[in-house]
Amino acid sequence: MLTTSQLANSAGVNVETLRYYERRGLLPEPPRRASGYRQYSQDDVARLQFIKRAKDLGFTLQEVQELLNLRVDPDTPCAMVKRRADLKIIDIEAKLQSLKRIKKALNKLAATCSGRGPVGDCPILEALGGDGTW
Amino acid sequence: MLTTSQLANSAGVNVETLRYYERRGLLPEPPRRASGYRQYSQDDVARLQFIKRAKDLGFTLQEVQELLNLRVDPDTPCAMVKRRADLKIIDIEAKLQSLKRIKKALNKLAATCSGRGPVGDCPILEALGGDGTW
DNA sequence: CTTGACTCCGTACTAAGGTACAGGCTTTAA
DNA sequence: TTAAAGCCTGTACCTTAGTACGGAGTCAAG
Numbered sequence: 001m002l003t004t005s006q007l008a009n010s011a012g013v014n015v016e017t018l019r020y021y022e023r024r025g026l027l028p029e030p031p032r033r034a035s036g037y038r039q040y041s042q043d044d045v046a047r048l049q050f051i052k053r054a055k056d057l058g059f060t061l062q063e064v065q066e067l068l069n070l071r072v073d074p075d076t077p078c079a080m081v082k083r084r085a086d087l088k089i090i091d092i093e094a095k096l097q098s099l100k101r102i103k104k105a106l107n108k109l110a111a112t113c114s115g116r117g118p119v120g121d122c123p124i125l126e127a128l129g130g131d132g133t134w
Numbered sequence: 135m136l137t138t139s140q141l142a143n144s145a146g147v148n149v150e151t152l153r154y155y156e157r158r159g160l161l162p163e164p165p166r167r168a169s170g171y172r173q174y175s176q177d178d179v180a181r182l183q184f185i186k187r188a189k190d191l192g193f194t195l196q197e198v199q200e201l202l203n204l205r206v207d208p209d210t211p212c213a214m215v216k217r218r219a220d221l222k223i224i225d226i227e228a229k230l231q232s233l234k235r236i237k238k239a240l241n242k243l244a245a246t247c248s249g250r251g252p253v254g255d256c257p258i259l260e261a262l263g264g265d266g267t268w
Numbered sequence: 269c270t271t272g273a274c275t276c277c278g279t280a281c282t283a284a285g286g287t288a289c290a291g292g293c294t295t296t297a298a
Numbered sequence: 299t300t301a302a303a304g305c306c307t308g309t310a311c312c313t314t315a316g317t318a319c320g321g322a323g324t325c326a327a328g
Contacts, residue, residue: 004305015305016287024285035294037305053232058192061285067236070243078247085244092237096230098187102201103226109204110219113212138275149275150317158315169324171275195315 007040011048018048026051026065057095141174145182152182160185160199191229 008015021027027047030038047068054064070085142149155161161181164172181202188198204219 014287017285019307020286033294035305036307037294054236055285056192057229057232057236058190070240082244082247085240085247089237089240089244092233092240095191096233096237098191099226099230099233102188102191103223103230106204106219106223106226110216110223113216113219148317151315153277154316169275170277171324189315 001039001041002045004038004040007044007048010045011052013048013052021048021051021061024061024065026061026068135173135175136179138172138174141178141182144179145186147182147186155182155185155195158195158199160195160202 002010004015004018008018018027022029027044030040030044032038050068051061051064054067055061059067066084067088070081070088136144138149138152142152152161156163161178164174164178166172184202185195185198188201189195193201200218201222204215204222
């Protein structure tokens with residue numbers, strides 16, 4: 001069982017952020033001690049970490065919530081869950097492609113740099129294919 | 135040569151956003167016609183598209199600017215450019231790992247869904263390793 | 269040569285995602 | 299047993315990234 005600040009520290013976020021996430025429904029309301037202090041579990045650590053990472057990947061809190069709520073339950077037809085999951089996968093695949101592109105461009109830049117000779121004005125854009133086609 | 139709205143349409147962004155990016159220094163000030171109308175080039179299309187994609191990947195406009203400004207020029211020591219590029223690459227590698235993880239989890243969820251049998255309360259978190267270790 | 273669509277600039281407003289108090293209890297360690 | 303540190307709630311404030319005017323000049327089709 002950990003306290004508010006311990007949970008916050010575990011993910012490197014502000015204590016106030018936890019309350020904000022609770023209000024938004026991203027973190028479930030944790031049990032309280034008699035004093036009213038929140039008591040978090042190890043599950044909450046994993047959940048918070050997931051939120052943080054997904055957010056850093058460009059997902060909005062709304063989308064993060066959708067990801068966390070994707071589950072097989074009696075109230076949601078199986079096919080619908082699958083459809084939603086598949087949509088997210090497509091989205092993620094596009095992000096993977098873009099990231100790999102940028103990474104490749106940076107690698108090229110680093111290599112050019114180690115070498116010699118002039119390069120154009122914007123190596124990043126050039127490395128991305130010149131014609132800007134993704 | 136394209137007009138403001140043509141450039142905006144090419145990336146699916148608002149016209150006002152272009153002016154905003156120009157103010158922020160993300161888009162260079164384009165040449166003007168006698169009337170004062172902006173004239174954009176094909177390079178600007180590529181640049182704008184890059185900005186949009188990088189933004190969707192969770193980079194802030196500040197970071198996008200840093201990426202675009204990474205270049206080999208006489209005023210920046212080669213080693214420094216390389217160091218910066220390498221740092222960005224590390225950052226991107228972490229993002230790639232996270233994305234792959236989430237994708238794998240979604241695939242597992244979709245598979246579970248197609249099958250039968252009960253699953254836990256939050257398949258996403260479970261699929262991510264159970265113990266939350268990344 | 270006019271009319272509707274487009275563009276200009278400056279300024280103000282918005283939405284998302286936090287962040288910071290104030291005032292008042294609770295814990296904990298000396 | 300008391301002082302410092304931690305936690306509670308509610309409310310107000312902040313930053314980032316746009317978005318939306320208003321008023322005025324410009325362009326292009328009919």
